[in-house]
Amino acid sequence: MLGRRSVLAMPFLARAAFAQAAARVLVIGGGFGGASAARALRRTDPNVDVTLVESSPVFTSCPFSNEVIVGLREIGQQRFGYQGITAAGIHMVQGTAVSVDPPTRRVTLNDGSVLGYDRLILSPGIDIAYDALPGYSEAAAEVLPHAWKAGDQTLLLRRQLEAMPDGGSVVISAPANPFRCPPGPYERASLIAYYLKTNKPKSKLLLLDAKDTFSKQKLFMSAWAKLYPGLLEWVSLSDGGKVVRVDASTRSFETEFGSHKADVGNVIPPQRAGRIAVVAGVTDKTGWCPIDPVSFESRLVPGIHVIGDAAVAGAMPKSAFAANAQAKACALAVVRMLGGAAPVEPRLVNTCYSLVAPDYGISVAGVYRPVNGLLTDIEGAGGTSPIDAPPETRALEAEYANAWFKTLTSDVFA
């Protein structure tokens, strides 16, 4: 420990000659990625000066927000304050980063204040790509919620479902890859089907998809056939599921094959990396951020690391678990690089649970390593829950899903 600290203290000694103190790492975005990175930095080297910039005073978690939509949880259970982050010795700054100047390593916030950094970690999550779906806009999202950022949108969709009479029609549209939480649209469809079956059994749910395949597909589809026959219909890309335009005034979803009118419409829209990533110049033409898979440093701008949903993480999905794992690996790399050492090749893990019903959980897991510059699945590892598992296994995975949420949120925010 002493040996390590002396190594890491080295550049600080050098800097001290120029009357500068500890190395400064600035983290932008206080979600699962950014908050985890800030804490991991402090744990790895308490000498590093860590500042976390986040525009919201309270974090609202997307994982488990599908349960809020159908009344299985309350939004308060999704909310986490930043007191734990502050108590861990991290400077918490409430504000929005509006510009990044890589040559001088400075970030400007919306109130005009300027923060310098030695290394910058961006964990901005996603922005909704309103321009990528004709008819969709911030105003349209007040009628056809996306509920893909948790909070008011989650509650809006919940109220709409509650107000819908029995016999109504719910339409969900799912986007093409890549997007935040690959199994999310299918978990949402499952739980809305559960809600309808329980409360409004004459209703129907139509899931229009811009893809022919999706995460945990066999598990979801076998569960749907068993639990929600005749209630939930999935329309693939090949069967005309791709939504090309929406109309909020009539709550309709237009595909290449026809139009579907909804009583409750949920548009899960195309997405891109959060705005600050674009401003910082770390996004490519796909709208996402290419990174070095060992250090998570941007391939486009040195000194800036990108983690979580905004990053192009190869085979790793855009999930909270992945963001947390990447944050910890990135923090180790950043501390090493600040000390003048080379980052060590990481091994990354992801586990994603989905609930098909409150007592029916399924999972997908993966283990990843950098191969040819991309995080790649380790063959023979990972995969989904068995297709033929007994109900006890499904119940156990539902229980583990809940336990995972409690553990992760306390690991990051407590």
Place this chain on the structure above:
Amino acid sequence: MMKLLVLAVVVSMGAVGFAAEPPPGATTCSGCHGPSFMPVNGRASADLSSGMEAFRSGERPSTVMGRLMKGFSPAEIQAIAVWIAEQK
């Protein structure tokens, strides 16, 4: 002088190394395992490594642990077990 200092530090790094630094993959455990759910920190490293090995081989049934452990070699599992045993 500066170069000498750097050299000295690099040598000490080789000797003591990043001893307390987590081996690859080890920091992910706390994504699921915490004080209130199947805690692993501080348990004997021999128990941890034999447990992880048993998940890996399938000898011990599991939901996700078997799938995850197949991504690690016995030496990597051993290194993770030693590090987790040292965590509070």
